[in-house]
Amino acid sequence: xxxxxxxxxxxxxxxxxxxxxxxxxxxxxxxxxxxxxxxxxxxxxxxxxxxxxxxxxxxxxxxxxxxxxxxxxxxxxxxxxxxxxxxxxxxxxxxxxxxxxxxxxxxxxxxxxxxxxxxxxxxxxxxxxxxxxxxxxxxxxxxxxxxxxxxxxxxxxxxxxxxxxxxxxxxxxxxxxxxxxxxxxxxxxxxxxxxxxxxxxxxxxxxxxxxxxxxxxxxxxxxxxxxxxxxxxxxxxxxxxxxxxxxxxxxxxxxxxxxxxxxxxxxxxxxxxxxxxxxxxxxxxxxxxxxxxxxxxxxxxxxxxxxxxxxxxxxxxxxxxxxxxxxxxxxxxxxxxxxxxxxxxxxxxxxxxxxxxxxxxxxxx
Amino acid sequence: xxxxxxxxxxxxxxxxxxxxxxxxxxxxxxxxxxxxxxxxxxxxxxxxxxxxxxxxxxxxxxxxxxxxxxxxxxxxxxxxxxxxxxxxxxxxxxxxxxxxxxxxxxxxxxxxxxxxxxxxxxxxxxxxxxxxxxxxxxxxxxxxxxxxxxxxxxxxxxxxxxxxxxxxxxxxxxxxxxxxxxxxxxxxxxxxxxxxxxxxxxxxxxxxxxxxxxxxxxxxxxxxxxxxxxxxxxxxxxxxxxxxxxxxxxxxxxxxxxxxxxxxxxxxxxxxxxxxxxxxxxxxxxxxxxxxxxxxxxx
Numbered sequence: 001x002x003x004x005x006x007x008x009x010x011x012x013x014x015x016x017x018x019x020x021x022x023x024x025x026x027x028x029x030x031x032x033x034x035x036x037x038x039x040x041x042x043x044x045x046x047x048x049x050x051x052x053x054x055x056x057x058x059x060x061x062x063x064x065x066x067x068x069x070x071x072x073x074x075x076x077x078x079x080x081x082x083x084x085x086x087x088x089x090x091x092x093x094x095x096x097x098x099x100x101x102x103x104x105x106x107x108x109x110x111x112x113x114x115x116x117x118x119x120x121x122x123x124x125x126x127x128x129x130x131x132x133x134x135x136x137x138x139x140x141x142x143x144x145x146x147x148x149x150x151x152x153x154x155x156x157x158x159x160x161x162x163x164x165x166x167x168x169x170x171x172x173x174x175x176x177x178x179x180x181x182x183x184x185x186x187x188x189x190x191x192x193x194x195x196x197x198x199x200x201x202x203x204x205x206x207x208x209x210x211x212x213x214x215x216x217x218x219x220x221x222x223x224x225x226x227x228x229x230x231x232x233x234x235x236x237x238x239x240x241x242x243x244x245x246x247x248x249x250x251x252x253x254x255x256x257x258x259x260x261x262x263x264x265x266x267x268x269x270x271x272x273x274x275x276x277x278x279x280x281x282x283x284x285x286x287x288x289x290x291x292x293x294x295x296x297x298x299x300x301x302x303x304x305x306x307x308x309x310x311x312x313x314x315x316x317x318x319x320x321x322x323x324x325x326x327x328x329x330x331x332x333x334x335x336x337x338x339x340x341x342x343x344x345x346x347x348x349x350x351x352x353x354x355x356x357x358x359x360x361x362x363x364x365x
Numbered sequence: 366x367x368x369x370x371x372x373x374x375x376x377x378x379x380x381x382x383x384x385x386x387x388x389x390x391x392x393x394x395x396x397x398x399x400x401x402x403x404x405x406x407x408x409x410x411x412x413x414x415x416x417x418x419x420x421x422x423x424x425x426x427x428x429x430x431x432x433x434x435x436x437x438x439x440x441x442x443x444x445x446x447x448x449x450x451x452x453x454x455x456x457x458x459x460x461x462x463x464x465x466x467x468x469x470x471x472x473x474x475x476x477x478x479x480x481x482x483x484x485x486x487x488x489x490x491x492x493x494x495x496x497x498x499x500x501x502x503x504x505x506x507x508x509x510x511x512x513x514x515x516x517x518x519x520x521x522x523x524x525x526x527x528x529x530x531x532x533x534x535x536x537x538x539x540x541x542x543x544x545x546x547x548x549x550x551x552x553x554x555x556x557x558x559x560x561x562x563x564x565x566x567x568x569x570x571x572x573x574x575x576x577x578x579x580x581x582x583x584x585x586x587x588x589x590x591x592x593x594x595x596x597x598x599x600x601x602x603x604x605x606x607x608x609x610x611x612x613x614x615x616x617x618x619x620x621x622x623x624x625x626x627x628x629x630x631x632x633x634x635x636x637x638x639x640x641x642x643x644x645x646x647x648x649x650x651x652x653x654x655x656x657x658x659x660x661x662x663x664x
Contacts, residue, residue, distance in 0.1 A: 051561060086552065147562070
């Protein structure tokens with residue numbers, strides 16, 4: 001099947017300032033693509049380019065197999081949900097939802113039928129005659145989604161739709177959007193700066209920084225095999241531990257030494273036969289460091305570490321220790337006996353380690 | 366305890382009396398100012414209701430002994446402006462014919478301009494807006510000659526459409542400013558959403574922006590109506606016999622009387638000429654303040 005969205009060598013400049021550089025993205029029908037990155041990375045600009053609200057400087061863009069590079073937004077067969085919801089203040093909920101159809105000259109019967117379908121899908125029937133100013137944040141969010149759903153477009157665009165909601169409602173709506181995606185089998189492009197939203201919703205994630213794509217992949221790929229230090233640090237909470245280390249190949253595997261301010265150098269062995277430069281950054285997720293005895297596997301190695309801090313978080317307890325001059329977080333089970341100021345045997349799962357070049361930050365393994 | 370509480374209550378009652386005294390002083394002062402400013406209106410009203418005989422013999426601020434509306438009748442339909450003696454009536458209608466279309470057009474075009482400058486940020490939008498703003502500060506006298514030449518070239522010199530044209534052009538600076546500042550507070554995402562929904566430039570204006578604009582429309586209409594109705598300079602420069610607005614006619618009535626000066630007719634004419642703006646303020650005044658202080662629109 002043809003890709004539903006195909007972006008090829010897209011560039012976007014504002015005057016002399018390059019906002020987006022050489023963007024190449026392609027998604028299949030039914031994909032849930034999340035554009036994620038820190039604020040100012042160009043993700044919203046990219047979404048506006050896809051919508052046609054911003055002209056692109058160079059490159060091509062196709063939706064549903066048709067070239068849309070210079071087509072106006074209304075002819076792109078898209079629907080968009082905005083951060084501020086952008087409901088029309090003087091129109092009732094029903095009029096908000098049907099405005100697009102009215103502009104297009106759809107007949108009244110079809111409009112009523114579609115309105116009823118969408119209203120029941122989103123459970124907003126009792127609100128249809130209210131004004132947007134009479135709705136709560138969550139209700140406005142639903143209406144905004146209704147306005148998009150009623151179009152039944154090839155592609156849905158979401159611009160940080162949950163960032164104006166409080167934490168509890170955000171999680172609820174997140175689940176609801178995921179459910180909608182599954183029931184409708186819709187193709188979605190979704191912008192967020194929240195990496196948890198990205199992980200939970202996406203079938204495909206694009207990590208952006210400074211207008212440049214850092215990595216494209218499934219949530220698992222992005223999480224387990226980050227392409228560079230930025231992605232490793234940005235995705236995951238608490239963040240991946242990034243520890244400066246020395247590597248040497250001893251024939252049958254790789255020996256890693258990590259300097260410690262307190263006490264002797266920590267030496268770990270990675271069974272994988274990797275050709276690494278001497279100076280590397282070792283990346284290990286907090287959940288890949290456990291208390292000794294609680295983690296088994298071929299790559300697991302135990303070592304005694306000084307515990308600097310213990311942070312109970314209910315389901316888990318986080319333990320912080322100093323390694324290679326960095327505060328390293330380990331995710332331990334809740335009933336751990338770890339105590340600050342005492343030593344503890346930690347198990348490092350070396351099979352999960354990512355290595356990054358010290359200068360470029362690129363992934364090495 | 367009682368010893369201690371005594372001086373306290375004393376100071377409290379003292380401060381209470383001084384507060385009340387201050388309050389009364391304020392009221393009296395305000396009352397005096399109100400009287401001072403109402404005085405001319407009072408003199409105008411009473412004089413217009415007196416007969417010429419009574420004006421000559423009586424005092425300026427005394428009430429009329431005998432109320433007579435003859436002066437009003439003369440001012441409306443019989444007073445002489447130069448050689449014609451038709452009163453203010455034809456000129457009053459001239460003013461209506463000038464003010465109503467000019468207010469409507471300048472408000473509508475100002476709304477469109479403001480919408481474009483605020484929501485469709487094209488290249489040079491800020492420069493164009495600054496230039497329009499500059500138009501608010503150009504003294505009218507500067508443009509009299511070029512404007513007379515332009516009206517002549519367009520073939521509408523001395524006509525009512527010509528005066529409408531002049532007032533629309535000179536109103537645009539202010540009306541654009543009003544609407545632009547109002548529309549700037551409306552989130553740009555609203556326009557974007559409507560564009561994705563398929564609405565074009567005019568559709569978005571009619572269906573989304575105009576319905577939001579009532580407060581600022583009221584402000585603009587009051588402002589423009591007052592400006593255009595009260596205008597004298599353009600009225601006297603760009604009109605000819607038969608197309609003069611009421612302000613010019615009033616001037617002619619007052620200045621062209623021969624023999625006895627009919628103060629009662631002059632006063633009545635002045636009140637008639639000022640009534641429409643007074644009426645607009647009374648009817649729409651509360652919207653005026655509300656519109657001026659209206660901030661962002663909550664979605």
